[in-house]
Amino acid sequence: MATPLTADHLLAALRAEGVTVVEVGDWRTHNRDHKGAWGPVNGIVIHHTASSGTRDSVDLCYDGYDELPGPLCHGVIDKEGTVHLVGNGRTNHAGLGDGDVLTAVVGETALPRPTAMDTDGNARFYGFECVNEGDGRDPWPAAQLDAIERAAAAICRAHGWTAASVIGHKEWTNQKIDPLGFTMDALRARIARRLAAAARVTAPTAPFPGQDFFRAGTDSPLVTAMGRRLVEEGCSAYAEGPGPRWTDADRESYRRWQRKLGFTGADADGWPGTTSWDALKVPRSS
Template identity: 45%
Template sequence: MAKFKGAQWRPIATNYTNGGQTAVRGLVVHIMAGTLAGTDSWFRNPAARASSHFGTGKGGALYQWVDTANRAWAQANGNSSWLSIENEGKGGDSLTSAQMDRIAEVFAWAHKTYGVPLQVASGTSGRGLGYHAMGGSGWGGHTQCPGTRIVKQLPEIVARAKRLTKPAVPKYAPFPGDKFFRSSPRSAVITAMGKRLVAEKCSAYSDGPGPQWTESDRKSYAKWQKKRGFTGADADGWPGKTTWDALKVPRV
């Protein structure tokens, strides 16, 4: 089973192939030429002979109709190696910002789940974020799907997906190294560290020691280390990586 947790799961009982999905090359953007509700209804009709893995509404709704381990019937010869996402609207429309966000979320998930590169696909033999018309006759000859305005929005969707997958900036200061404190440095990080020791009730300074590391600071730090149960070299008043990480000094 491969379902995106950010989508409303609305499985269909017809119009898809159970299994049959090979290595995923990317995500293909389509236009519905209709509404999300209408498309949802149409995909449930055996006469449709069509489906998509995902679909967006102009207001930001996101549906998933077909498990990505299965083959949706969206782009003919491209069904076996591409995921698909339909979008509410008609030819000539641009996607709303909410739709772009939903596509970016699915694309970022495809990147994490299937290793799809975060780029606009160069063609059917490429990988990344593609669009229906790029497949030509082999993908059903839908040369106006999803339309030039939406194709021009693909780089922005890729940029949004990249922001979603960018590692979060740590909120705590990185360990400055074993030798840093032994040189009695002056630094804003020492003030931030002192405030943490005051908060932990292990400093005699009402406003926190610093900005210079002194013997008083070392004693305050040793008091905190022992209070937290550290022993031996981890309780000598000199910050090490283990005790530093435990103190959680804010970034400055």
């Protein structure tokens, strides 16, 4: 079980995974929390919208309708591969499903066939609605499937989950058929490969040394390595350097990196944190 990501952390995780994100309206505070619990969270449910057109689909998922008020998910993934964030918190996407399925997701084990409708999925799952008519004929462009893979992998990575934490709506309840047009096993295989490949790539990177490391007048090759990565990311505030001693220029450069990831306010104060550090991928330094 996990505490839900904050809006800033969700946005940072998606962008760090290479997802193109559009923030819609007041998505950061748009939710159904007044109707029930949000969290602890255990996984991600993938849906199709049974609609066409990006704008209409995003509007529908943001606003909902009389019988089912919005938001209807956390993000809408369009056919061009853009994720439109429409909600943060409890959303009306999963509904009631099978508690045995939830148990399998928590344990990251094989899914049973859903038969019961005895568990509130809106409290326990992130949800992505993917623009598709859901008739088995509407195509799934490569860019859209890539974005679904990346978005799900981003949340899995943020929580330390495996691809087994990603399910289709039809795997949560026998009352639904979505998503239709690709198999969830194939999607989970793609997500697993992405998570495994990223683990291999990031193995040589430096782990987060803790905030005290930077607040103590640090003089270390790791600060230089961090500064070089900030320059590569277009976040430099350096007049010269970077060098091994932590300076105000390092903090301003890091603040720019936090803002690039989508952090705001106190979360973009220039002091490194675990999420932003992991996204920066600073090489190990001796």
